[in-house]
Amino acid sequence: MKIRTLKRHFVEAFKSMGRNGWMSFASISAVTVTLLLVSVFLAILLNINHIASQIEDDVQIRAYIERTEKSENYDAYQKQLENLDKVKTVKYQSKEEGLDELIESLGDEGEAFSSLKDENPLRDAFIIYTDKPQDTAAVAKEVDKLKFVNKVEYGQGTVEKLFKVTDVARNVGIVLVLGLVFTAMFLISNTIKLTIVTRRREIEIMKLVGATNGFIRWPFFIEGFALGVFGAFLPIIVIAVGYQAIFDIVNQKLGTVFIELLPVTPLIPQLSILMLLIGGVIGVWGSLTSVRKFLKI
Helix, strand or coil: CCHHHHHHHHHHHHHHHHHCHHHHHHHHHHHHHHHHHHHHHHHHHHHHHHHHHHHHHCCCEEEEECCCCCHHHHHHHHHHHHCCCCEEEEEEECHHHHHHHHHHHHHHHHHHHHHHHCCCCCCCEEEEEECCHHHHHHHHHHHHCCCCEEEEECCCCHHHHHHHHHHHHHHHHHHHHHHHHHHHHHHHHHHHHHHHHCCHHHHHHHHHCCCCHHHHHHHHHHHHHHHHHHHHHHHHHHHHHHHHHHHHHHHHHHCCCCCCCCCHHHHHHHHHHHHHHHHHHHHHHHHHHHHHHHCCC
16 A cells, blocks of 8 residues: 555544544543443452462461471471472471561560560471462371471461452452453444444445445544544543552552552553553454445445
8 A cells, every 4th residue: 555545544534533523522432431441440350360369379388396306307397398299488487486477467566475585485387388379278288297297277267268259359350351341342333333324425425436445444444443542541541540549548558468559560551552452453343344334335
């Protein structure tokens, strides 16, 4: 295609958008509303998945060592644990470190336990992480069978419920986002189709005077893409400003808690590119499917 012809297609596309201002506005509005919903739910889904992964990564097995065991054997015990199937890492924690961790986790209330340092009631322990958090229960059972282990803790009962909740949250989120995307495709494409239908006479006349199908399609192709992209601008601005505000609030109020949202960068740039692509692709698809009906004369 010649550059002059392509330029002509761009000029015609934007002129057409101006001549059919209200229909173009309706198309852009449909894109804006639906992509805004999609971007919000997608940001929520990605953060749910991120938080769920954080929670799952914090799941650990604590294997407390028998008091009668000698410390010189601890290295051999650690290697024995590391050789177990599905074990990712093993870290030794002395009872002194365990007490310090307990005091720190309780904050001001933990100071009451400072007096226990001389008569520490805790045991030395190995902290075990599995390859997959879902393997925790199975690995814990294997660890509990070892002779040097006095007791195993991993949040039995709670951990299993946690995995079920995170799986449900992920699956529901995926279904909602996919449903919104398909709804967006339906609403946007149908709105753009209405824009094309109002100009069927124009298409028929061009066809009758000898214009090729490709020549007729190109301006509508460009127009559909432009409508989709223009409609994505406002959702991008809203999600960028809104997410930044929410991110700052959550960081200030929950900064010391395990909950941590995805950082603004690269999340917002990635969402912005995705929204532009979705808007443009749906716009093109809606235009081309509509034009095709009127090319068969």
